[in-house]
Amino acid sequence: MCFGMEMITSAPAGSPTLESLRVEPLLTPEFDADPIRVYERLRRTYGPVAPVGLMGVPVWLVLGYGEVLDVLRNESTWRRDVQYWRARAYGQLPPDWPLLAGYEVRQTMFMDDKEHRHARQTHNEALHPFRDGNTAQGWEIRTAVARCTDDLVAALAAESGHVGYTDLCARYSRPLLLMVTTKLFGFPSELGDELVHDLWLMLDGGPGADPAAGRALAAMTRVAAHRRERPADDLTSYMLLTDPGLSDEELGRELFMNAVYLNDITNTMVLNTLLEVLVGNASVRRTLSTGQLEETLNRAVLINPPAANMPFRFASRDVRLGNFWIRAGDVALPSAAAAHQELMVAGPDQVAESMVSTRAHLGWGAGPHQCPSAARELGSMIVTTAVGRFFEHFDRAELAVPPDRLPWRSGPMVRGLRQLPVHYELSRNSAAVGRPGRPSDRAGTWHRWRLRPYRPRVSRGGCSRHCGG
Ligand code: HEM
DSSP: OSOOOOOOOOOTSSSSSSHHHHHHHSHHHHHHHHHHHHHHHHHHHSSEEEEEETTEEEEEEOOOOOHHHHHOOOOTTTEOOGGGGGGTTOOOSTTTTTHHHTTSOOSGGOHHHHHHHHHHHHHHHEEEEEEESTHHHHHHHHHHHHHHHHHHHHHHHHHHHEEEEHHHHIIHHHHHHHHHHHHHHHOOOHHHHHHHHHHHHHHHHTTTTTHHHHHHHHHHHHHHHHHHHSSSHHHHHHHHHHHHTOOOOHHHHHHHHHHIIIIIHOOOOOOHHHHHHHOOOOOHHHHHHOOOOHHHHHOOOSOOOOOOOOEEEEEESSSTTTTTOOOOOOOEEBHHHHHHHTTTTHHHHTTTTSSGGGOOOTTTTGGGGGGHHHHHHHHHHHHHHHHHHHHHEEEEEEEEEEEGGGGGESSSSEEEEOOOOOEEETTTTTTGSSSSOGGGGGTTGGGGSSOOOOOOSHHHHHHHHHHHH
């Protein structure tokens, strides 16, 4: 079988193949609770590249920072097109393998070379007007994010009072990102929760992942058709304007991928950033208290990248990586979370003083498939506005459960919180905030927030009724 690859070198005879190695399953309760411990053990056992089982399929998990960068940057060896995947081509994947549905959706992320560059440019151009507060569309999105946080906090105050308990995922970040997605894509809000649920199912490879991907894709195709009929000031319409040749199905697939990043990954980034402040990570809190929100975000991403493991790459030829010979057609899973551990060997607090720039993180990826610049700016703007606004509205917030009992969602790609339960006290003016002025009018007030690290307030038994854990 030919995968369209150039045979430059071949693995030496007798070097172990992926299929011949004993692999330990990656997604275990231990990984759920403490993925870093698992990465460290794999690194000790195998070096910077380790064979692991992903829901019954062997893959190469890339753990070393240098090796991850190499895989992300070298597109002639590491391809994105699923046609390079040997096990798929030979029909060796288990029937109904739950992650396959997502990989079969052909869109920018799974294209190579010229086709990829063209599709990527469409994203960058169409996202350009929304990327920051300096354009009318970007300013409107930013204002909408700020207004939405105010509404959510006002609703919380009305329902639960100025002092109380809440889950910041359900009551703050998730509805916020749903609103942004609805507004940015120009789709009806009825699609909302069902769509988010379907994206989670698909990404985590849970039961029903396949039909969930189908439903989400169908919904996005309907949005594409709707906006072709009635163009408006939204991303869907701008994508059609940038590339009028896109069919409804093609555009639906591109929106589908954007929805994953915007809804799920951006939501995860908001929660992970809030969490690092709440657990009292000193280096993260220091940047927050000096009003450097971008830096707060960089530090949180370094410690806990939302896209913990990036989508598969497929070897186009036999290649040496770490201590192994990877064969043409093998799958590599580059892990940003594992790679970041190398940057943080001295401990996350030391990163503040160390030579390592927090911008060296791989939270946005690297190389030709890294998050497009306009998307990065938009994502950062949403996260910094949501996080900054949070610390304006809340005088106090403390984790309502010990950090080791937080309910994590550790899928093959995303590591994010299912819930972020807190005891809070709203700032006295918060419910009366009403409609904000320009966000910049209020910028920088979060330094007044009382930064207190996590201290247990409730007994283990007492919190389970809130978080189900
Ligand atoms: C703030 C949260 C975000 C994070 C952490 C993030 C992270 C990433 C990462 C890690 C990749 C690279 C994946 C790879 O190498 O395979 C990526 C790609 C991408 N992201 Fe983002 N992203 C975010 C927000 C967004 C938003 C808001 C959009 C658009 C609305 C977006 C659109 C894209 C696109 C189109 C790609 C594919 C690029 C390509 O394959 O050439 N992202 N993102």
